[in-house]
Amino acid sequence: xxxxNWLKRHLVVIAGLLTLGYLLLPNIVVTVFSFxxxxxxxxxxxxxxxxxxxxxxxxxxxxxGSLGLSLQIAxxxxxxxxxxxTMIAFALVxxxxxxxxxxxxxxxxxxxxxxxVMAASLLTLFLNMGAQLGFWTILxxxxxxxxxxxxxxxxxxxxxxxxxxxxxxxxxxxxPFQTFVxxxxxxxxxxxxxxxxxxxxxxxxxxxxxxxxxxxxxxxPMFVWGAAQRGTPVQINVIxxxxxxxxxxxxxxxxxxxxxxxxxxx
Amino acid sequence: MKTTxxxxxxxxxxxxxxxxxxxxxxxxxxxxxxxxxFFALLGASGCGKTTTxxxxxxxxxxxxxxxHLGDQDVTHLPPYKRPVNTVFQSYALFPHLDIFENVAFxxxxxxxxxxxxxxxxxxxxxxxxEQARKKxxxxxxxxxxxxxxxxxxxxxxxxxxxxxxxxALDLKLRRQMQLELKRIQxxxxxxxxxxxxxxxxxxxxxxxxxxxxxxxxxxxGSPADLYENxxxxxxxxxxxxxxLIEAEVDTSSGDEIVLKAGGGKLSLPRARxxxxxxxxxxxxxxVRPEKISLTHAxxxxxxxxxxxxxxxxxxxxSFIGVSTQYVIDSPACPEFEVYAQNIDRDARLAxxxxxxxxxxxxxxxxxxAAQDIDAGVETVAEEAA
Numbered sequence: 278x279x280x281x282n283w284l285k286r287h288l289v290v291i292a293g294l295l296t297l298g299y300l301l302l303p304n305i306v307v308t309v310f311s312f313x314x315x316x317x318x319x320x321x322x323x324x325x326x327x328x329x330x331x332x333x334x335x336x337x338x339x340x341x342g343s344l345g346l347s348l349q350i351a352x353x354x355x356x357x358x359x360x361x362x363t364m365i366a367f368a369l370v371x372x373x374x375x376x377x378x379x380x381x382x383x384x385x386x387x388x389x390x391x392x393x394v395m396a397a398s399l400l401t402l403f404l405n406m407g408a409q410l411g412f413w414t415i416l417x418x419x420x421x422x423x424x425x426x427x428x429x430x431x432x433x434x435x436x437x438x439x440x441x442x443x444x445x446x447x448x449x450x451x452x453p454f455q456t457f458v459x460x461x462x463x464x465x466x467x468x469x470x471x472x473x474x475x476x477x478x479x480x481x482x483x484x485x486x487x488x489x490x491x492x493x494x495x496x497x498p499m500f501v502w503g504a505a506q507r508g509t510p511v512q513i514n515v516i517x518x519x520x521x522x523x524x525x526x527x528x529x530x531x532x533x534x535x536x537x538x539x540x541x542x543x
Numbered sequence: 544m545k546t547t548x549x550x551x552x553x554x555x556x557x558x559x560x561x562x563x564x565x566x567x568x569x570x571x572x573x574x575x576x577x578x579x580x581f582f583a584l585l586g587a588s589g590c591g592k593t594t595t596x597x598x599x600x601x602x603x604x605x606x607x608x609x610x611h612l613g614d615q616d617v618t619h620l621p622p623y624k625r626p627v628n629t630v631f632q633s634y635a636l637f638p639h640l641d642i643f644e645n646v647a648f649x650x651x652x653x654x655x656x657x658x659x660x661x662x663x664x665x666x667x668x669x670x671x672x673e674q675a676r677k678k679x680x681x682x683x684x685x686x687x688x689x690x691x692x693x694x695x696x697x698x699x700x701x702x703x704x705x706x707x708x709x710x711a712l713d714l715k716l717r718r719q720m721q722l723e724l725k726r727i728q729x730x731x732x733x734x735x736x737x738x739x740x741x742x743x744x745x746x747x748x749x750x751x752x753x754x755x756x757x758x759x760x761x762x763x764g765s766p767a768d769l770y771e772n773x774x775x776x777x778x779x780x781x782x783x784x785x786x787l788i789e790a791e792v793d794t795s796s797g798d799e800i801v802l803k804a805g806g807g808k809l810s811l812p813r814a815r816x817x818x819x820x821x822x823x824x825x826x827x828x829x830v831r832p833e834k835i836s837l838t839h840a841x842x843x844x845x846x847x848x849x850x851x852x853x854x855x856x857x858x859x860x861s862f863i864g865v866s867t868q869y870v871i872d873s874p875a876c877p878e879f880e881v882y883a884q885n886i887d888r889d890a891r892l893a894x895x896x897x898x899x900x901x902x903x904x905x906x907x908x909x910x911x912a913a914q915d916i917d918a919g920v921e922t923v924a925e926e927a928a
Contacts, residue, residue, distance in 0.1 A: 444602050445635040447622040449649035449694065459648075463639045 304521055311514035318508025330511035334519075337510040340500055344516060347497035350412070351481040354419035358480075359473045361420070362427025363465070369428070370435045387425045395422065396489035403490060410492025418490050419480040426479060427472035434468025552578030552613055552701045552734055554599060559608030561594050568594045570758045571608060576702075576736060576751075578613075581728050583737045583749035587781070591758040592738045593632075596704050599736065601625045612701055623652075628695035629704040633711055634687050636679035642666070642690055643675040649698040665697045668727070685716045692724070696731060705737040709744065721747050742782050746770070754778050756919070770831075774817045776910055779829050780919035786835075787916050788828045788853075788875045795820045800909065802828055805875025809851045809907065816909030825912035832880040834906040837869060839889060840897035852901040855879060857894050867892075871900060 284291070310320055314327035335341035368374075369381055387395060399421070403414050442464065446456040484498040491499060501513055554576040561569040569591040576582045584592040597603035599610055601622035609618045617625050628649070636645050646665055647658040655661075666672045669689035671682075679687055688708060695703055705724075709717045725748050728735050739745050745752045746766035753763045754777070762769060762778045773779035776787060790804035800811045800820045809828055818826055830851075838846055846852060855873030867888070871879040881900060883892075892898065 439633075439635060441631050441633070441635040442637060444622070445629070445631055445637070446648070448600060448602070448627075448629045449698070450623045450652040451648075452621075452623050455652055459652075460637060464637075 307514050308518045308521075311511060311518045313511055313514075315511065320509045320511050320514065330515045334512050334515050337504075337512045339495065340497075340504075340510070340512055340516075343495045343500040344497045346412070346494065347481055350415055350419060350496065351477050353416055354423055354480040355473050355477045357416070357420040358423035358427050358476045359469060362424050362472055362476075363431050363469055365424070366428045366431035366435055366468075367465075370432055371440075384425050384428050387422045388429075392422075392485040396486040399486065400489045410490055411494045414490045414492070415487055415494065415496065418486050419483065422483075422486060423476035423479055426475045427469075430472035430475060431465065431468045434465050434471075438464055553611075554702055554734065554736065555611040556595070556599070557609045557611070559595070559598060559605045559610060561591075561598060561603060562606050567758055569598075569605075572760060574753065574760065574763075576734060578701075578734055579732050580751060581725070581735045581737065581749045583739060583745035583752045584755055585739055585742060585745040585752050585781075586755035587740055590755045592740075592755045593706055595755075596629075596706055596736060596738045599702065600627055600629045600704050602629075626698075626701045627704060628698050628700040628702075629706060630688075630691045630695050630708045632707040634679075634691040634708075636687055636690055636694070638679055641676050641678055642671065642682070645679065645690055646694045646697055648694060653698075661697060665693045668696075668730075669693045684712050685720060688712065688720060689723075692727065696727070696733070699731075700733065702734045702736060705735060707739055708737075709739075709741075717744070724748060746782070754781060756781075772815060772817075772908060773829070773910070775918070776827065776914045776916055777919040779908075779910065780917065784832055784880055785829045786832060786876060786879050787910070789912065789916070790826050790828045790875075792820050792822050792824045792826055795822055802826060802909075804828060805853060805873060807853060807875070809853075810904040811907045811909045812905060815905075815907065818909055818911035820909070827910040827912050827914070827916060829908045829910060830902055830906055832868070833866075833882040833884075835881045835900050835902045837871075837881055837883055837889075837892055838899045838901065839891045840899055841891075843899045846899060846901050849904070850901040851904050851907060852899055853879070854897070854899050857892060857896050857898055859894055860892070871898065873900070 310323070311330060312326050312328060313320055313323055314325050314329060315322065316324055330336070365380075365384070369377060369384075396418075399414075399418050403410060408414055438461075442460055443456050446460040447453075451459060482498055484502060487496050488499055488502070495503070497516070501509075504510060504513060554574075556572055556574040558571045558573060559569065560567065560571045572595065574595075584595060586592045594603060598605045601617070601620060601624075605618065609616055611617065612626065617627075637648065640648070643662055643666070647662045650658045650661060663672065663675070666675055669692060671686060671689055671693070674682060674686065679690065682690065688711075691708065708724075709720050712720060721744060724735075724737075737745070737749060746769075749766065751763065752766055752769055754761045754769065756777050762774045764772075769778060770782055773782065773785065776785075779785035779787065788804045788809075790802035790809060793801045793803045793808060795801070795813075798813050800813055800816060802809045802811060811828060813820070816826075820826065840854065853873050853875050855871040855875075857869055858872045858878075859870040861868050862885075864885075866882045866884050869881040869883065869892070871881060873879050879900065
C-alpha cells in the first residue's frame with residue numbers, strides 16, 4: 278500500500294525520467310561507441326576502450342570536408358531563410374494585401390508535405406532549368422524548406438507585439454528606419470533567434486532533400502549514409518558526440534544567462 | 544524648437560473628418576484648443592474621441608480638413624516630425640529598455656547627446672528617480688503611467704495628448720494621478736488634450752470639456768457650464784444624472800416660460816431653455832437630482848409658493864453616507880431621482896411615503912423634445928459594466 282502511494286505521488290517524475298531515458302539512450306550509445314576500438318569496418322560491437330578516434334577526428338578520408346560543407350550550407354541557409362522569413366512574417370502580420378490568406382496557408386505546405394515529394398519535385402525543377410546540381414542547388418533547397426519554420430516562429434512573436442510600441446517610437450521622433458532598428462527588431466529578436474536556430478538544425482541534418490539535389494556533392498549526413506553501407510568509422514560517433522555536447526552547452530549557457538538576468542531583476 | 548508667439552501653441556482643427564470605408568468615425572469638426580489649456584474630449588467608446596486625438600498626433604490621416612499647430616499646417620506631417628507627444632492608453636513603454644532609456648528615447652532620436660541631467664530631472668518630477676535602471680514590467684501600473692508622462696513631457700512638446708491614460712488604474716490611484724497630472728500641467732504650462740470616457744475625470748481635470756457623441760461634438764464648455772446648462776439630452780444624461788420630464792408649453796412671456804407636466808405647472812427661465820418655446824409645443828424639462836428638496840405630503844403647506852413642485856411616492860431609497868438617494872414615482876416621470884444631503888433626516892421619508900418634490904425654478908433647464916429622452920443613459924451603463 279505504501280508503495281502504491283509513493284508511486285502515485287511520484288508518477289509525473291517517473292514518467293518524465295522514463296521519457297528522458299528513451300530520448301537520450303541513442304545518444305548515450307553513440308557516445309559510448311565513440312570510445313570503441315572495433316575489429317573490422319563496422320562499429321556495432323563493443324571491443325575495447327580507446328581514445329584513438331578522438332585524437333584523430335578527421336582521420337577518415339573526406340569526412341571533415343563534408344562536415345565543413347554541411348556547416349557552410351547550414352550557415353548560409355540560416356542567414357537566407359531568417360532574413361526572408363522575418364520579412365515575410367512581418368508582411369503577413371502587419372499588412373493587409375490581396376494574396377495574404379493564400380500565402381499564409383502556402384507557407385505551411387513545405388512543413389506538411391512529405392520530404393521525398395518535395396525533394397523529387399525540386400530535382401525536376403532544377404533539371405528542367407538545366408541547373409548544375411551541387412552547392413547552390415542544395416542551398417536553394419535548404420532555404421526553401423527552412424523558410425516556413427522561420428516564418429512560423431517569427432510570426433508568433435510579431436503577433437504578440439503591441440503595434441502601439443512602434444507608434445510610440447514614431448511619436449517620439451523616430452523615423453521609420455530608427456523605429457525598426459531601435460524598437461521593432463530588438464523586441465522581435467527572440468522569435469528571430471528561435472527561427473534561426475531551428476533553421477540551422479534542420480539544414481545541418483537534412484538528408485532526403487539534399488540527397489536528391491546534391492549531384493556529386495557530399496554533405497555530412499550523406500557521408501554518414503554512404504559510410505554506413507561500407508563500414509562505419511568511429512569518427513562518425515566522435516562528430517555526433519561533439520555535436521550533442523555543443524548543443525547541450527548552448528542550452529546550459531542560455532539558462533545560466535537568463536537565470537542571472539532574473540536574479541539581477543529581483 | 545521655434546519660439547512661440549501669442550497663438551503659437553493653439554491647436555486648430557478645421558472641418559476635420561475621418562471615415563473608414565463606409566463608416567464615418569469623425570464628422571466634419573471645428574475645434575480650437577487655446578495654448579496652455581487643459582482640454583478634455585469626453586465620450587463613450589466609439590464616439591470618435593481617440594480618432595480625433597490620433598489625427599492631432601499624426602498617427603491617423605484625416606479624410607478631410609486640416610490640423611494646425613499655431614501657424615503651422617501639420618496635416619500631412621508624419622508623427623515623428625510633429626512637436627506633439629502622446630501618452631498612450633496602456634502606456635506603450637518599450638519593454639526592452641530600462642526606465643532611463645525609455646525617458647531618454649525622444650531626446651536621443653533628436654540627436655541630443657548629453658541627456659543624463661534632463662532625464663534625471665524629469666524622473667524626479669514624476670518621483671521615479673530611484674527606479675531609473677529598472678525595466679517597465681518591474682514597475683506598478685501607477686509608476687508605469689508616470690514614466691509614460693515623463694517620456695512624453697521631456698521633449699517639451701507644444702501639445703501633450705493623453706489617450707485614456709488612467710483607464711488601467713484602480714479608483715484610488717486614478718484620483719491621485721488626476722491631481723498629479725493637473726499639478727504637472729500647471730507646472731509646465733503645456734497644452735494638454737485628454738481623451739476619456741470618465742465624466743468625473745474630465746470635470747476634475749479639464750478647463751474645457753468637449754462632449755462627443757457618434758463622431759460629433761455635442762457641446763463644449765467649462766465643466767460647470769456643461770453640468771448646469773446641458774444643451775442636449777445626451778449631455779444631460781452622460782454628464783451626471785438628469786431628471787427629464789416631458790412637458791407642454793402653457794404660456795411663454797418675458798423671461799419666464801410656464802409648462803404643464805403631470806397635472807402641475809413648472810416654471811423655467813427663458814435663458815436656460817435651448818429649445819423654441821411655442822405655446823402648446825412639447826418640451827423636455829430637466830432638473831438635477833441634488834437640486835431637489837423632498838417634503839412629506841403632510842407638510843406640503845410649508846413649501847414656498849415660488850418653487851416648482853411635483854407630487855409622487857417614494858419607491859426606493861438607498862443610504863450612501865453623505866447623501867440618501869431616492870427614486871420617486873410621479874405622474875410626470877416614473878423614475879424621478881432625488882439626492883438629499885443627510886443633514887436633517889425625516890424618518891417619514893421611507894419607501895411608500897407620499898411626498899412633494901420642489902426646487903428653485905432657476906435650476907430648471909429646457910431641452911428640445913424632438914430628441915431621444917434616454918440618449919447617453921445606456922452609454923454610461925455600458926462603460927460602467
